[in-house]
Amino acid sequence: MMDNFLIGDFEGPLDLLVHLVKQSKIEICDLKLVDITNQYINFLKLMKDMNLDIASEYLVMASELIEMKSRFLLPRVDKEEDDTYEENPEEELKRRLLEYEKYKESVSSFRSLEEKRSAYFTKVPERIDEYTNQKIENTENVTAFDLLSALEKLLERKDYQKPLKTKIARRELSVNDRVSKIRDILKTKKRVDFLSLFEEVTREYVVVTFLGILEMAKNKEIILKQDENFGSIILERVD
Numbered sequence: 001m002m003d004n005f006l007i008g009d010f011e012g013p014l015d016l017l018v019h020l021v022k023q024s025k026i027e028i029c030d031l032k033l034v035d036i037t038n039q040y041i042n043f044l045k046l047m048k049d050m051n052l053d054i055a056s057e058y059l060v061m062a063s064e065l066i067e068m069k070s071r072f073l074l075p076r077v078d079k080e081e082d083d084t085y086e087e088n089p090e091e092e093l094k095r096r097l098l099e100y101e102k103y104k105e106s107v108s109s110f111r112s113l114e115e116k117r118s119a120y121f122t123k124v125p126e127r128i129d130e131y132t133n134q135k136i137e138n139t140e141n142v143t144a145f146d147l148l149s150a151l152e153k154l155l156e157r158k159d160y161q162k163p164l165k166t167k168i169a170r171r172e173l174s175v176n177d178r179v180s181k182i183r184d185i186l187k188t189k190k191r192v193d194f195l196s197l198f199e200e201v202t203r204e205y206v207v208v209t210f211l212g213i214l215e216m217a218k219n220k221e222i223i224l225k226q227d228e229n230f231g232s233i234i235l236e237r238v239d
Contacts, residue, residue, distance in 0.1 A: 013061030014100040016043065021097065028097045033072050033090040037065040068093060142224040142233055147194070150233050151210065154195045173204050178212035186222070186237040194224070194233035 010016040020039045021031050044062055047054055068089035185192055197209055213235065216222045223236045 013058050014097065015104070016040065016058070017061075017093075018097055018101055018104070028094055028101065031090075031094065031097075033065075033069055033093055036093070037069045040065055065093075142226050146226060146233060147210070147213075147224075150194060151198070151206070154198055155201060155206070173208045175208050175211045175215060178208045179216060182209075182212060182216065182235075183221070186235070189237075190239075191234050191236045194235055197235070 010019065017036060017040060018028075020036060020043065021028055024031075024035070024039070041062060044054055044058060072089045182192075182197060185197070194213070197213070198206060200206075213222070213224075216235075217224055221238055223238060225234045225236055226232070227234075
């Protein structure tokens with residue numbers, strides 16, 4: 001009884017033949033050319049009866065099998081004067097199937113290694129000096145790294161201080177809104193501490209505030225200063 005397999009389930013004629021051998025529960029070394037040829041032809045006939053297109057490579061293999069079968073069944077005529085070695089068709093088929101099985105096992109091993117390797121991500125080492133030491137436009141001695149470092153410390157401190165249960169009402173924030181708010185603050189104060197502008201520690205609030213400060217520095221509305229290493233970062237209004 002034929003299992004529910006279609007031509008598209010196989011990678012080629014040899015793949016189909018290996019399947020038929022395994023389905024017969026015999027080893028490739030023990031297969032009979034006549035039997036495997038009959039099984040192969042019956043499979044193709046079944047596919048044809050189902051109105052399925054059969055790739056030409058499967059039909060070529062069918063013709064090869066039939067030719068091998070005919071050579072195998074025909075009586076051999078001994079030719080004393082002919083020293084040419086002719087391989088037994090059955091042995092020839094066994095050799096091809098064994099080579100294909102080894103090939104398929106190798107491909108399966110490589111595919112498994114590829115899947116394992118895909119779980120890792122590698123990155124070429126590079127220096128980050130050009131980023132950490134780069135000053136933000138219109139600042140005296142403050143780098144982007146300094147701002148991020150100060151912000152990270154603030155978030156850590158706020159995280160320890162927040163209550164166990166909090167409920168924050170969601171509201172829409174924009175960079176322009178925060179810039180306007182910071183401008184209002186700087187109208188009454190010429191200098192303001194960088195961290196004091198982060199009254200809330202929600203993700204949206206922190207992001208728009210940080211971007212607002214960078215935009216104001218870029219537009220030369222403020223100057224960022226740090227009097228000493230690891231000291232407070234100050235925003236100073238540009239008059």
